[in-house]
Amino acid sequence: FDAVDVIRAKRDRDELSDGQIDWVVDAYTRGVVADEQMSALAMAILLNGMSRREIARWTDAMIRTGRRMDWSGVGRPTTDKHSTGGVGDKITLPLAPTVAACGAAVPQLSGRGLGHTGGTLDKLESIPGWRASLSADQMLGVLRDTGAVVCAAGDDLAPADKKLYALRDVTGTVEAIPLIASSIMSKKIAEGTGALVLDVKVGSGAFMKDVESARELAETMVALGTGAGVRTVALLTNMETPLGLTAGNALEVRESVEVLSGGGPADVVELTVRLAREMLAAAGVDGADPADALKDGSAMDVWRRMISAQGGDPDASLPAARETHTVLAPADGVLTSLDAYRVGVAAWRLGAGRTRKDEPVQAAAGVELHAKPGAAVRAGEPLLTLHTDEPARFERAFEALSGAFVVAPEGSRPDLPPLVIDRIG
Ligand code: URA
CATH class of the missing domain: 3.40.1030.10 (Nucleoside phosphorylase/phosphoribosyltransferase catalytic domain)
Known part of the structure; x- marks a missing residue:
């Protein structure tokens, strides 16, 4: 097999054969197919998709590059x-x-x-x-x-x-x-x-x-x-x-x-x-x-x-952040939305997540919510508390939270999706 032939095939919307898939996954793992070749193939897959057969074979080929555990x-x-x-x-x-x-x-x-x-x-x-x-x-x-x-x-x-x-x-x-x-x-x-x-x-x-x-x-x-x-x-x-x-x-x-x-x-x-x-x-x-x-x-x-x-002490106190800042509700009303992505970015910027692989995370950093969508809130009541060990991080967390929540007039009814939307299988 040849990497360029496999890339060309997917580029031209052909289905890859089992042999091509087995070879390219294994050869990439062993360093025989180069990163730039696998990048081109991944982009061709993103643009042109794969059949169910190709996906199953690709998955199996990835499993076979390592061990399968047995319980x-x-x-x-x-x-x-x-x-x-x-x-x-x-x-x-x-x-x-x-x-x-x-x-x-x-x-x-x-x-x-x-x-x-x-x-x-x-x-x-x-x-x-x-x-x-x-x-x-x-x-x-x-x-x-x-x-x-x-x-x-x-x-x-x-x-x-x-x-x-x-x-x-x-x-x-x-x-x-x-x-x-x-x-x-x-x-x-x-x-x-x-x-x-x-x-x-x-x-x-x-x-x-x-x-x-x-x-x-x-x-x-x-x-x-x-x-x-x-x-x-x-x-x-x-x-x-x-x-x-x-x-x-x-x-x-x-x-x-x-x-x-x-x-x-x-x-x-x-x-x-x-x-x-x-x-x-x-x-x-x-x-x-x-x-x-x-x-x-x-x-x-x-x-x-x-x-x-696993060496942990279930009775030990958990680390607490050195600094906290509480965001207050701007008005009386109903919290109609609180955006998961923006809260996630704020927690990340406070130190709960990493920007590079292998970077340490802060155990105590994050965001605590005092109300969930659908709740009635009063002006000046706590809405969220931000936790971090490094106060310099607050500024970027505030930026992330801009537009993260909506307090609508009293009597408003938020349109909340159900927690479980569907079941497949
Ligand atoms: N999680 C994974 O393990 N792989 C992905 O490609 C995306 C999410």
């Missing part, structure tokens, strides 16, 4: 969730222990935040002592002992994706459904979970801004999972406004612990319970009800054991 020794059905990324999306934190408390095992390889969206590992790392890196044997040990493990993926899990994702990030080729779907699903299939629930976010704070493209991404990923023998379903969920009342690392851990204590914001509880039921159903486990596991302390018990198993 047959765990003794319980495995099930996992993947979110396409949002603002305030801390759902994995209450969800994984809840599902484990209900009888399934959750082997979650998770990621870090980039840009305005948060990452689960960054959140958990705000717990003193907690470690994201585990060997495969350690992962199996935590999974056996506690029923849930959330940790970083090793370098041998779909290495083609690590290289290709970094390249897409700098070549304007992230936003291609075949490439997003194969990137996410290669990692989740290689992770070895038996069942998978995809939380595909829709709205300003998400990758997919409209329901049609979110549905296409969800259908593509469900087909890939099902074709690879993973029982896969997807929910399309609202990301026009942040989930819960916090966006930031330690702030989101605090809120997750509230949910695990039987309290917490209604939307976080609702989505946790809904996703937990889907994960258990996909795994064929019909034991305890997730809503009960949050109320009776059994999910909290798993959380404490899973945090301790």
Whole structure:
């Protein structure tokens, strides 16, 4: 095979053969196909698309560049969730222990935040002592002992994706459904979970801004999972406004612990319970009800054991920011919108996220909301509190928040999309 022939074929809208796909993915991972050649191919894929057959083969070729994990020794059905990324999306934190408390095992390889969206590992790392890196044997040990493990993926899990994702990030080729779907699903299939629930976010704070493209991404990923023998379903969920009342690392851990204590914001509880039921159903486990596991302390018990198993102290106080600034409601009325993207950018600029890979994040930085869309507010009441260790960061966070919320006259009715928009699979 020849890289230029493969690029030309996709440029001219031909379907790539299985042999071409296997070769180009493997040769790129080994450094035989150059970055500039893969960039051209990624752009041709973005512009001309791929058939379902091509996407399935591409995903499989990416999986075969690394190892596929095996949890047959765990003794319980495995099930996992993947979110396409949002603002305030801390759902994995209450969800994984809840599902484990209900009888399934959750082997979650998770990621870090980039840009305005948060990452689960960054959140958990705000717990003193907690470690994201585990060997495969350690992962199996935590999974056996506690029923849930959330940790970083090793370098041998779909290495083609690590290289290709970094390249897409700098070549304007992230936003291609075949490439997003194969990137996410290669990692989740290689992770070895038996069942998978995809939380595909829709709205300003998400990758997919409209329901049609979110549905296409969800259908593509469900087909890939099902074709690879993973029982896969997807929910399309609202990301026009942040989930819960916090966006930031330690702030989101605090809120997750509230949910695990039987309290917490209604939307976080609702989505946790809904996703937990889907994960258990996909795994064929019909034991305890997730809503009960949050109320009776059994999910909290798993959380404490899973945090301790990775070196964390579940009783330690979480870091608090050195500086805070509270934004007040400008008028009496109804909060009709609070934009997820702008809140996410503000949290990022306050130090909760990174602008370059491998940059450290501030554990305590972020945004705390005092009202959600639909709430009545009074002039001068707190609307948001910004948290950071570096006050010089406030200015750029204020800029990000310009136009982030609307307080409409009393009696106004906001047009709020439902939390769960659709289910696919
Ligand atoms: N998340 C991924 O892992 N890959 C993508 O391409 C997009 C989001």
